[in-house]
Amino acid sequence: MTIKVLIVDDEQVEREGLHAMLRKGFPGLNIAEAKNGRIAVEMAAEFEPDLILMDIKMPGMSGLEAVERIGAKYPGIKFIMVTAYDTFDYARKAIKLGVRDYVLKPSKAGEITATVGRVLRQIEEERQSAETSRRQLDTLQKALPLVETDVVTQLLFDHVHEVHLDELIGLLGIRPASGMFVMVVLLPHGAESSYSAVKDKVRQAGTGWVGALYGRQLPIIVFRETGRSFRSQAAALAGGIVAAARPGALPGWFVGIGNECASLDGIRQSYQEALIASMDPTLPVKYRFYADTPVPGARQGGALAKQREKRFLDRIRLGQWEQVRADMMELLQHDESEGTDLLQAQQRALEQLWIVARVMEEMGIETSTPVFSFQARDYRQLRAESGQLLDRIARQHKEHQARHEPGAIQRIKQYILEHSHKDMTLESIGAAFDLSPFYISKLFKEQLGVNYIDFLTECRIDKAKKLMADPQLSLKEIAYGIGYHDPNYFSKVFKKTCGVSPTEYRKALLGR
Structure with a gap:
C-alpha cells in the first residue's frame, strides 16, 4: 500500500521544494499539499495521510493547533514539524502532541530525507506488524470453534x-x-x-x-x-x-x-x-x-x-x-x-439400560435402544431379560474395540507427531480416525498413561528445542511454527515443561 504524505506550509516555494526533495528521495510516495492549517485539517479526512510535514507559523490556524486537531481525530497519523523557529517552547509543545521529529528551515536535502526516511520506516514496520497481527487474529478466529x-x-x-x-x-x-x-x-x-x-x-x-x-x-x-x-x-x-x-x-x-x-x-x-x-x-x-x-x-x-x-x-x-x-x-x-x-422395577431397569446405551453413544458406539419385548411375569424373568439386553450392548462395545483398537494408539501418535504444528484438538483427531474424542482420550490414558494434550505438548516442545539451534529464528517465529498462537503462552508451557525459559535454554544451547 502506498504511503501518503501531506506537506503543509503557507509558502508555495517551501512546499514545492519539500515536494521535489521527497519525490527524488522516495519515488513511490503519494504526496499532496495544503497551504495552511485549516486546509490541512480538512484534507486529513479526505486524503487520509500517513505522514504530515507541518510548518508551525502560518496565518490563521497555527501548525501546532492543526496537529492537535488532526491528532485527536486521527491518532494514527505521524507528524514532522518543519519550521524556521528553533525555540524550546515550540519543541516542547510539539513533543507533547506526539510529533515524531523536528526539522529546521533551511535544512540540507540529505537531512530532510534522512528524517523523513526514519519515520517512513516506522510506518512500514507498523503496517507489517498490524498485518501480521491481523493474520494471526484471522487464524485464531478460525481456530476458536475447535478450541x-x-x-x-x-x-x-x-x-x-x-x-x-x-x-x-x-x-x-x-x-x-x-x-x-x-x-x-x-x-x-x-x-x-x-x-x-x-x-x-x-x-x-x-x-x-x-x-x-x-x-x-x-x-x-x-x-x-x-x-x-x-x-x-x-x-x-x-x-x-x-x-x-x-x-x-x-x-x-x-x-x-x-x-x-x-x-x-x-x-x-x-x-x-x-x-x-x-x-x-x-x-x-x-x-x-x-x-x-x-x-x-x-x-x-x-x-x-x-x-x-x-x-x-x-x-x-x-x-x-x-x-x-x-x-x-x-x-x-x-x-x-x-x-x-x-412393573415399576422393570421401568427402573430399563432406565439403567438407557444410561448404558447413552454412554456408548458418548464413546461413538452406535447401539439400538434397549426395549423389553414383553412385561416380565416375575423377577427371575426380569433379571434374565435385563441381562440379555446388557449382553447385547457389551457385544457391540467389544466389536467396536476389535475394529478400532488394534494399533490405533500408535497411528494416532504418529498423526500427532506429523501434525503437531497445526491446530490440534481431540475432535480433529477423532474426525481423522472416525473415533469419538472421548474414546481417543480413553485410549491415551489406558495405553500410554498420559493425557493427549501432554503428548501434543511434548511433540511441540521437542520441535522447539531443535529449532532453537538456529540463531536466525526468533522465539516468536518458533512459537508460531510449532503451533502456538501466543508466544507468551509458549514461554509459559516451555518453562513448565523444561524448568527454564526458552531464552535461558537457548542461551545455554548456543553457548555450548
Missing part, C-alpha cells in the same frame, strides 16, 4: 494441566464467574446436521460453550446469568435449542440438565447428572432436570447415591461389563427385597 469443543471435551472427560486450560479459556474470552451447569442435547437419528443450529442458538444466548457431537449426544457447558433463576435460564435455553434445531418436529429431541455447580471443578459431576437426566427421551416435555429424575435411590441416598452413579458410569466407559452386570442385578435384588411393584 471451544476441545475445552468442553477436556473439562468433561479429561485431566488437563491448569496452564493449558487457562490458555484455552482465555482464548474463548469467557472467564467463569459464578455458577454453571451442563446440558446434554440428544439428537434424533438423521438430525446430526442440526449441530450448527444448536451452536448458533447457544452463541446467540452468549452464555455457553458447545462441545463436540459424540454419536447423537451434544454436551454444552452453560454459565449462569445474573438476576435469573437456574431453572428459568436452563428451561428457556433447552426449549430454544429444541425449537431452533428442528422447528415443528420435536420427536426424538431431548435435553438433560445437570445440577448447578459453583466452579469448573464440579463440572464433570453436572455432566454425569445431565447424562442421567436425558435417559428417557420419550417424555412429553422435551427436557428434564436431574433433580426431577426418578433414578432409584438417587434422591434419598445423597452423596452415596452420587458415588454409585459415578461408579456405574465409569465402569461402562471402561468396559467393565461384569461389574456393570453386577450393579444391575444388585438394583433388581434391592427392588425385589423391598417388594417393589414388578
Whole structure:
C-alpha cells in the first residue's frame, strides 16, 4: 500500500521544494499539499495521510493547533514539524502532541530525507506488524470453534494441566464467574446436521460453550446469568435449542440438565447428572432436570447415591461389563427385597439400560435402544431379560474395540507427531480416525498413561528445542511454527515443561 504524505506550509516555494526533495528521495510516495492549517485539517479526512510535514507559523490556524486537531481525530497519523523557529517552547509543545521529529528551515536535502526516511520506516514496520497481527487474529478466529469443543471435551472427560486450560479459556474470552451447569442435547437419528443450529442458538444466548457431537449426544457447558433463576435460564435455553434445531418436529429431541455447580471443578459431576437426566427421551416435555429424575435411590441416598452413579458410569466407559452386570442385578435384588411393584422395577431397569446405551453413544458406539419385548411375569424373568439386553450392548462395545483398537494408539501418535504444528484438538483427531474424542482420550490414558494434550505438548516442545539451534529464528517465529498462537503462552508451557525459559535454554544451547 502506498504511503501518503501531506506537506503543509503557507509558502508555495517551501512546499514545492519539500515536494521535489521527497519525490527524488522516495519515488513511490503519494504526496499532496495544503497551504495552511485549516486546509490541512480538512484534507486529513479526505486524503487520509500517513505522514504530515507541518510548518508551525502560518496565518490563521497555527501548525501546532492543526496537529492537535488532526491528532485527536486521527491518532494514527505521524507528524514532522518543519519550521524556521528553533525555540524550546515550540519543541516542547510539539513533543507533547506526539510529533515524531523536528526539522529546521533551511535544512540540507540529505537531512530532510534522512528524517523523513526514519519515520517512513516506522510506518512500514507498523503496517507489517498490524498485518501480521491481523493474520494471526484471522487464524485464531478460525481456530476458536475447535478450541471451544476441545475445552468442553477436556473439562468433561479429561485431566488437563491448569496452564493449558487457562490458555484455552482465555482464548474463548469467557472467564467463569459464578455458577454453571451442563446440558446434554440428544439428537434424533438423521438430525446430526442440526449441530450448527444448536451452536448458533447457544452463541446467540452468549452464555455457553458447545462441545463436540459424540454419536447423537451434544454436551454444552452453560454459565449462569445474573438476576435469573437456574431453572428459568436452563428451561428457556433447552426449549430454544429444541425449537431452533428442528422447528415443528420435536420427536426424538431431548435435553438433560445437570445440577448447578459453583466452579469448573464440579463440572464433570453436572455432566454425569445431565447424562442421567436425558435417559428417557420419550417424555412429553422435551427436557428434564436431574433433580426431577426418578433414578432409584438417587434422591434419598445423597452423596452415596452420587458415588454409585459415578461408579456405574465409569465402569461402562471402561468396559467393565461384569461389574456393570453386577450393579444391575444388585438394583433388581434391592427392588425385589423391598417388594417393589414388578412393573415399576422393570421401568427402573430399563432406565439403567438407557444410561448404558447413552454412554456408548458418548464413546461413538452406535447401539439400538434397549426395549423389553414383553412385561416380565416375575423377577427371575426380569433379571434374565435385563441381562440379555446388557449382553447385547457389551457385544457391540467389544466389536467396536476389535475394529478400532488394534494399533490405533500408535497411528494416532504418529498423526500427532506429523501434525503437531497445526491446530490440534481431540475432535480433529477423532474426525481423522472416525473415533469419538472421548474414546481417543480413553485410549491415551489406558495405553500410554498420559493425557493427549501432554503428548501434543511434548511433540511441540521437542520441535522447539531443535529449532532453537538456529540463531536466525526468533522465539516468536518458533512459537508460531510449532503451533502456538501466543508466544507468551509458549514461554509459559516451555518453562513448565523444561524448568527454564526458552531464552535461558537457548542461551545455554548456543553457548555450548
